[in-house]
Amino acid sequence: MGRAARNVNAKVVMYADTVTGSMQRAIEETQRRRAKQLAYNEAHGITPATIKKDIRRGIEAELKARRTARRAAETDETPIDARELVRVLEAEMLEAAGAFEFEKAAALRDQMLKVREIIEAEAGPAGDESDEPVMLRRGEIERPIRA
Structure with missing residues (x-):
């Protein structure tokens, strides 16, 4: 989830029959970090953009x-x-x-x-x-x- 979180339009698809405790904690931590990043971006006038470079x-x-x-x-x-x-x-x-x-x-x-x-x-x-x-x-x- 960490790498996907760095992309503006990223989505993570998790395949499982049930949501385990570790999955739930990872989801919650990702949501917490995303909320913190969005607040920071808004406070500083930052519009996220995906890096585009020719590798x-x-x-x-x-x-x-x-x-x-x-x-x-x-x-x-x-x-x-x-x-x-x-x-x-x-x-x-x-x-x-x-x-x-x-x-x-x-x-x-x-x-x-x-x-x-x-x-x-x-x-x-x-x-x-x-x-x-x-x-x-x-x-x-x-x-x-x-x-």
Whole structure:
């Protein structure tokens, strides 16, 4: 009920055969808080409005970056920056682990470690700290794990 209470037109639907004591207390507390908020809003001339912001833009940009990195890794002609590939693989690995897809996370980890080895071989032991790109072509790495 707490999250719904933050929305101007929110409603909470509770499914139960009977109203339990804990449900009744939650309903009463929500009504008490809403009455207090309405009184405060009226006293200070506040008109509640739901926040409207575009969150899709950030999500879509992230997905586009991942797709671009995957396409570049799969194409023979298009080189990809190995450091960027490591970042993408690491993000996907953490996402897979968070979704309890541990086999996928382990495969992504192994692929990420191979790319790091290539970076170290190309750029030397301090390769991870350098800003110089280490470019890879499709034949230099295994096929990326599919989502």
